[in-house]
Amino acid sequence: MDIILKYFPNLSEVQQQQFAALYDLYTDWNSKINVISRKDITNLYEHHVLHSLGIAKVMQFRPETTVMDLGTGGGFPGIPLAILFPETHFHLVDSIGKKVKVATEIANAIGLKNVTTRHCRAEEEKQLFDFVVSRAVMPLADLLKIIRKNIKKEQHNALPNGLICLKGGELEREVMPVKHQTLMYDLKDYFEEEFFETKKVVYVTING
């Protein structure tokens, strides 16, 4: 939890309590339904919560912004972002029902009012959003094909609508989108822990 305050020192009392509650909630739920590697649970704050918040170093969502988390699993990056941006709406989608249950239960347990969840394949989700976020789900080119239909044309934020995903070192092997403006940010420029050495945030503008 200290590592969250180290990089996000201006959290409200409520946000601090919500982040602090995640450890027991994920430990408990993860013992029943596997949403993160069991041996990684002790690294929850660094590897999962702070990693998710890497998106916030690139994008400050305005109030009333709507965001879909595609392939949220147990709620990453959607739940940490929903705590950090309480006035932005996050719609968490996953094709595995029991993972969606974990994300739903945890969002409810910490009183998040800005989260909805849905058990479906993202291909079936027809709602429109300002942004789609995603971590560890599928290659960028496949994500882009699926989410093109979901991005609003109207712009509401300082930066254009689009896809923001968290990627690891495997990125070199991926086909980069050519028709869109793509910006790449190294998380090692923001977070000093070794885990972030190869981690990146990739932001692809759509309809911008």
Ligand SMILES: C[S@@+](CC[C@H](N)C(=O)[O-])C[C@H]1O[C@@H](n2cnc3c(N)ncnc32)[C@H](O)[C@@H]1O
């Ligand atoms: C490796 S897990 C990552 C989960 C979470 N984003 C995280 O970082 O902890 C990938 C998730 O994507 C989901 N997924 C894969 N393809 C999907 C699709 N087409 N629509 C919705 N969910 C999908 C899987 O069910 C799985 O829960």
